[in-house]
Amino acid sequence: MTYGSARMKEPNVPNRKTLLTLPTPCLVLDRAKLRRNIARMKAACARTGVKLRPHLKTAKSIEVARLFDGPDSPGIAVSTLLEAEYFASNGIRDIQYAVGITPDKLDRVAAIQREGARVTLITDDLGTAQAICRHATEANAVFHVQIEIDCGERRSGVEPDSPLVLEIARTLAGDENVVFDGVMTHAGHSYGCRSLKEIEAVAEAERLAVVTAAERIRATGIPCPTVSVGSSPTALHARHLEGVTETRAGVFMFGDVFQAQILTCDLEDLAVSVLTEVTGHRADLRHMTVDAGALAMSKDRSTENVSNDVGFGLAADIDGSVYSPQLTIARVYQEHGLIPVALPHALDDFTIGSRLRIYPNHVCMTASMYPRYFVVDSEESDGIEVVEEWKRISGW
Numbered sequence: 001m002t003y004g005s006a007r008m009k010e011p012n013v014p015n016r017k018t019l020l021t022l023p024t025p026c027l028v029l030d031r032a033k034l035r036r037n038i039a040r041m042k043a044a045c046a047r048t049g050v051k052l053r054p055h056l057k058t059a060k061s062i063e064v065a066r067l068f069d070g071p072d073s074p075g076i077a078v079s080t081l082l083e084a085e086y087f088a089s090n091g092i093r094d095i096q097y098a099v100g101i102t103p104d105k106l107d108r109v110a111a112i113q114r115e116g117a118r119v120t121l122i123t124d125d126l127g128t129a130q131a132i133c134r135h136a137t138e139a140n141a142v143f144h145v146q147i148e149i150d151c152g153e154r155r156s157g158v159e160p161d162s163p164l165v166l167e168i169a170r171t172l173a174g175d176e177n178v179v180f181d182g183v184m185t186h187a188g189h190s191y192g193c194r195s196l197k198e199i200e201a202v203a204e205a206e207r208l209a210v211v212t213a214a215e216r217i218r219a220t221g222i223p224c225p226t227v228s229v230g231s232s233p234t235a236l237h238a239r240h241l242e243g244v245t246e247t248r249a250g251v252f253m254f255g256d257v258f259q260a261q262i263l264t265c266d267l268e269d270l271a272v273s274v275l276t277e278v279t280g281h282r283a284d285l286r287h288m289t290v291d292a293g294a295l296a297m298s299k300d301r302s303t304e305n306v307s308n309d310v311g312f313g314l315a316a317d318i319d320g321s322v323y324s325p326q327l328t329i330a331r332v333y334q335e336h337g338l339i340p341v342a343l344p345h346a347l348d349d350f351t352i353g354s355r356l357r358i359y360p361n362h363v364c365m366t367a368s369m370y371p372r373y374f375v376v377d378s379e380e381s382d383g384i385e386v387v388e389e390w391k392r393i394s395g396w
């Protein structure tokens with residue numbers, strides 16, 4: 001098989017930054033694909049009648065968050081308090097911290113709120129709910145809190161029909177410094193689905209779990225305004241979301257090879273890739289090495305048990321077109337990635353220094369290695385010119 005010659009680093013032309021001049025490895029974001037992925041999720045939400053609260057744990061970038069701005073946008077979800085601080089300092093006013101809160105973090109939450117943002121907390125624990133109430137009084141703060149429900153993921157959350165749901169709701173709703181905001185759940189087990197039918201079934205279990213919990217709470221006379229669900233597969237493929245108010249989908253905005261294999265997107269939709277260079281040939285071993293190793297890609301192997309194992313990433317040319325489902329990073333060392341080829345002469349298409357883009361298995365893990373996105377646009381420019389640079393944050 002021949003792959004067509006991969007392109008080399010080009011001489012520096014003043015003021016022109018392209019994927020042929022950037023230092024490698026680095027993170028590339030195709031803005032056109034990102035916009036299309038967002039439009040697709042917005043259309044799915046319009047169909048099911050829920051608001052989209054994008055989960056920005058993957059993107060961790062204010063420029064990405066701004067693409068969701070609009071009169072209908074309820075705000076964002078985050079997975080670390082550093083993200084909450086960062087997005088609040090960039091003007092976002094409604095932030096859900098979608099990881100169980102612990103009492104020692106409440107001072108930090110109160111500090112973010114003093115700057116004008118509201119940070120909605122989640123808990124599945126009665127002791128924590130009581131601690132939130134105590135802390136609100138002591139710190140003269142108001143905390144907005146939701147109860148986390150387990151819809152089958154078995155990670156965290158309270159069973160929807162457990163007496164604990166009502167105990168936590170009563171505790172939170174009974175405190176004058178706490179606003180009981182509602183219930184939320186995350187159908188992370190949708191990642192185990194392999195067909196649309198299975199995803200629809202998990203989406204229905206997700207919906208039913210939070211709606212059941214919300215109805216039980218309302219039956220006691222306590223208002224339960226927010227009913228929040230969210231995983232990318234279920235948000236896109238739910239048949240209906242009656243009783244749900246919002247979805248917190250996240251990874252859909254970038255997509256990755258695993259998500260493509262579990263039907264969240266197609267390979268053509270993948271917005272994020274790692275730019276890498278061929279660093280060596282071992283014709284005797286039928287492989288080339290690239291400078292995208294474990295620290296550039298992560299060691300995520302999530303496609304291992306799906307339809308086509310792409311090792312540590314799927315190779316594409318500089319324009320982002322996948323060469324073949326078999327051209328993948330099969331092994332990684334800290335800085336080396338190793339790409340096998342079927343026949344030694346295929347290496348002639350990939351001279352040392354030529355450039356590839358690698359689509360990651362799990363974009364959340366891969367992106368977390370990088371301080372910025374080099375933004376290209378496959379619709380508004382030639383797709384390899386860097387049209388913007390967007391900072392991303394990392395840490396907790």
Ligand SMILES: Cc1ncc(COP(=O)(O)O)c(C=O)c1O
Binds near residue numbers: 186230248
């Ligand atoms: C609590 C919670 N909500 C929403 C999401 C978003 O899920 P996805 O990235 O599949 O859209 C996650 C992802 O880990 C999560 O943990």
